[in-house]
Amino acid sequence: MINYLDRGTIASNGVNGKKRTCDDKGICKSGSGIQGDFDLTNFQDGLLSSAFMVGLLVSSPVFASLAKSHNPFRLIGVGLSVFTLATAGCGAAPSFWFIAICRMLVGVGEASFISLAAPFIDDNAPISQKTAWLAVFYMCIPTGIAFGYVYGGLVGEHLNWRYAFWGEALLMFPFAVFGFVVKPLQLKGFSSVESKKALTPMETVSAVTDDLDASKVKGPILVGGDGISADELNKTSKSLDIHNILNRLSQFGKDMKVLLVDKVYVVNVLGYVAYTFVLGAYGYWGPKAGYNIYHMKSADILFGGITVVCGIFGTIAGGFILDHMSATINHAFILLSGATFLGAISCFSAFCLRNLYGFLVLFAVGELLLFAAQAPVNFVCLHCVKPSLRPLAMAMSTVSIHIFGDVPSSPLFGVVQDHINNWRTSTLMLTSIFVLAAGFWFIGIFLPSVDKCTDENETQVSPNPMVDMKTLPDGNRDKGPAEVQDSNFRPPC
Secondary structure, three states: OHHHHHHHHHHHHHHOOOOOEEEOOOOOOOOOOHHHHOOOOHHHHHHHHHHHHHHHHHHHHHHHHHHOOOOHHHHHHHHHHHHHHHHHHHHHOOOOHHHHHHHHHHHHHHHHOOHHHHHHHHHHHOOHHHHHHHHHHHOOOOOOOOHHEEEEEHHHHOOOHHHHHHHHHHHHHHHHHHHHOOOOOOOEOOHHHHHHHHHHHHHHHHHHHHHOOOOOOOOOOEOOEEEEEEHHHHHHHHHHHHHHHHHHHHHHHHHHHHHHHOOOHHHHHHHHHHHHHHHHHHHHHHHHHHHHHHHOOHHHHHHHHHHHHHHHHHHHHHHHHHHHHHHHHHHHHHHHHHHHHHHHHHHHHHHOOOOOOHHHHHHHHHHHHHHHHHHHHHHHHHHHOOHHHHHHHHHHHHHHHHHHHHHHHHHHHHHHHHHHHOHHHHHHHHHHHHHHHHHHHHHHHHHOOOOOOOOOOOOOOOHHHHHHHHHOOOOHOOOOOOOOOOOOOOOOO
């Protein structure tokens, strides 16, 4: 909620403000907010609104990969700490480039939990309410943005836009601390952090070198009964570090290959990309289209209000409906394709109408149906892969919908509108892309799908492959990792 509050805050009139303007007589009006203080062009102002994508896209796969060797809540603590410092930096920014860099770092905060929070919720939700719990989580997207508009407007108007960012930092700080102090919890499909305590002699060498200042040590030291010099320890440590990095890169490549050949996952993400493409353009151009087509006096409030209300009720309804249908991948695809197709027809019909009130009713019905897809699409993403791949699956899904969805859709819609100069036609063309999303998800109904979260044959994934092979009970010393399960092993679901 606080993360998406930031999205609304940076876009609010109270924080974003307006640039300095001068009339033909040379009389100038001072600007306000970020745009006024830094005298930004519209292009520079637009960069600030999307700068967080840089941090999000770069760090999402990193956090997903690190989840295999580090406790997820610690990773979330790191990400939210970066978010806290970055938002505080936004408030203290002395220049455009400083605040632009801080906005990039803000994306690291979201990246730390988009790939980890959903699997955690899925692990701990009651079996009969898994999708409903996910729906509540994703409901925070429209709600947070809406609260951000109000929060940014009030703080910017009565205090100063900088205080809005400092307030965000204070709000997020307790959650960052919580990520570090909460009892270590693990995602299903990964080994317990306790397994890290059992180190092999070679790992003991690495542990010693981490704490050893080689420049102060002379002569050999004893490790495991053998005399090893400080230089040899340093070389061993560096060799292990390089080996570790190469192993992680190799494993990342293998995991990506598994995702790319999974037809259910690929079809689900393709549908999600097309779906997000339209929603992204709606979010940016919707109020302006409404103003130009229907001459709305309060287009921002009307579109914002409809989106918030439909976002909350539609998202939660989608989760409860799928749970009521019995949450399976096949049922999720049926709900996704059906709700999206009906929502597309409703929104398309709305923009065909000449009457404002008829438009508002049909558009609201359409958005209600479209937001019902939020929980099911993420349910499929979580359950079509084995538990150990869920963080990466969520991360790459998020990266894909941004790179190919909402990031390019707004400028592309602008190009189309500049070319044909007809808001109604442009909006109808955009809305028709929802049918493509429904088509992808309709294909998913006929694909062989197995809920891999219920696969009890998957062993826990150890954060260190050396632990699998060497740190085993004496009776199992010759067995591989696939033959010896962690003592704390539980079935993934």
